[in-house]
Amino acid sequence: MASGVDQAVGMGLVGFSLLLFIYYTLWVIVLPFVDSDHVIHGYFLPREYSVILPGIAALLLVLFVGTFIALVMWKNRKPKKTQ
C-alpha cells in the first residue's frame, strides 16, 4: 500500500477534481435549463466567467511552468571556459 501521506494527497486530488467537475458541469450544462428565478442561480457567477476563469487558470499554469523552466536553466548555466 502507498504510504499515509501519499494516500491522503492522492485521495485529496481525486476529491478536489470531482468537486470541480461537478460544480463546472452544473454551471455550464445544467443551469441553462433551470428557470431563471430559481434560487440555485445565486451560487454561480455569470456565464462569461465560466470561460474567463479557466482561461486565466491556463495562463497562470503556462506562466508557472515557464518561470520554473527559466529558473532551472538559469541555475544550471555554466560560465564559458576562457583559454
Place this chain on the structure above:
Amino acid sequence: MTKLMEWLSVLTVLGVLWATVTFDLLGLDPPEAVLQVSWPLPVFLLVALGCFSLGTVGYRVATFNDCQTAAAELQAQIREAKTDLQRKGLRF
C-alpha cells in the same frame, strides 16, 4: 492517412458542428438554452479533461504499491555504487 490527419479531420468536423450551432450559421434558430450550453462547450471539454487527468493522477498516487524489500535493496545498491565510483575518482 496519418494519425495527425485523422485527429485534425475529426476535430475539424466537430468544430464545424459547434460553430454551426453556436453562431447559427444555418439559420436554424436553436432555443436560448441550447445556445447557452453550446458556446462554452470547447472550454468545458478541456476543463473536464483536466479534471479527469488530475483525478487519475491522484488515484494512481493513492493506490501505488510500495515495495519495501525492493526499496531497501535499491538503496543498498546505490550506496555500493557511490563508494565504488568515489574510489575510482568520480566526485559527487
